[in-house]
Amino acid sequence: MDQQLAISVRGLRKTYGDNVAVAGVDLDVHRGEVFALLGPNGAGKTTTVEILEGYRHRDAGEVRVLGVDPARPDAAWRSKVGIVLQGTGEFDELTVGEVVRHFSGFYPDADDPAKVVERVGLGAKAKARTHTLSGGQKRRLDVALGIIGRPELLFLDEPTTGFDPEARREFWELIRDLAAAGTTIVLTTHYLDEAEALADRVGVIAAGRVVEVAPPNMLGNRQEALATVSWRNPDGTPGSAQTATPTALVYDLAARFGGEVPGLTVTRPTLEDVYLRMIGH
């Protein structure tokens, strides 16, 4: 077993009746890496992640998470794995501080509950009953419970669903902090900008298979794709060309226009373009 790997998956399969949820997934996640699993709803993201978290049993395949088979989780392993689930367990009658403090008792090397509450941005809500929190604030509480045990590996299943843009930015900062401190992070998301902003590598999963694994800027050979150069002609009509050498084209255009090129843009396929092509649209 490669000690550099936090997660190693080979030939993972899971079926529910006739429905093949995971159809042979191979995956490696390195220690200290932020890995995003990207895919449409029903692609098998959550099933895969919940098998890695020790919640679901697989039908076939080799799985190692922090060197342990998650189908047989023990307390020592659970202490090192933080989990932020998609459907969240709510403690309506308790306050934020009480819940976080209670969960800190389960871990051998827990972080300071007050500090964690502060860190996820719920400092002002520490004494509030959890049922008074907004959707985004509840999600932060989930994250607090996921990181209270100082995990080596943190799973985040669609962590920012329902966040407003500002809350998402703050959340991203938190993830970057954790990653900078050496936490391995596996997140599922269907926000492409989130994967692009956070992930060292992205795995695209579609119909139960991993279609490609690459850094976000290299997904689908994005970096080598033809660039599209667009401009506005002197008669007002739009001009556009696809080229492997956009710099040369821009140079030509500049010479032709004698300086500034009106309405000039140079674009490559966005992550979204690449992604939509991969998942078959």
Add this chain to the structure above:
Amino acid sequence: MTTTTKPTAPVVAAPARRTGAGALALRQGRLEITQFLRSRESVVFTMGFPIIMILIFAAIFSDEIAPGVSYTQYFITGMIATGLMTVSFQNLGIWIPIERDRGVLKRYRGTPMPKWVWFAGKVIMVVVIGVAETALLLAVSVALFDLDLPQTAAKWLTFGWVAVLGVTACTLCGIAISSLARTARSGSAVVTPVALVLQFISGVFFVFTSLPTWMQQVAAIFPLKWMCQGLRSVFLPDSFGAQEPGGSFELGTVALVLGAWCVIGLILCLTTFRWTTRRDG
């Protein structure tokens, strides 16, 4: 308050870092009690129900069941038994499906908390609330309706073991039946009719021997009838034993049947308990 601060001397503190298993169970129990007491429905319906019932019964049947023995003296046994069943069987049978549906149980399974700690927390909650509720019921009955409390240590001892065995059986059955409910809302639909029927056929609302024989025989399969009977031996004069269906209070049979239900309940718990909902696989 147990605050988990970082050990100042990690090398020395390392082996004892984790909160002890016993302490974990007590914390869990305290959390469960806090949640119970803060939930107004729980407090009113679980703790208040037997007291409301005894107030009504004492107002309706204000005369004596036999010279010198008031109806209250008879009905208090049924109310104590009902109260104990409400706090254990109904309380757990209704709340566990809600917690399962909310994902609270799933969240606990993702932590290093040993599974039994969660069950211990429920048991501690049931015992503490059960004792408090019974004490309140007795206090109200003594103050308002001249209830005679047991006079001998032997009777208190019988009270103790009947209550403990009864609550244990009902707790285990409550946890077991919680797995029948598919959603949060169906818990009370599953549990309430069972509890209500048992209360009617087990002599909680009527003098047991005035019920049809077949009904008495059906009731004798289930624990509530035996809890009531054991408690009648505590609160009624010994001469009343002759009026029981078996010609005596049959304390041996009471212990046997309640013990058997503890075993049945435990087996059902161990074989059928689910931490996640069905749709969670």
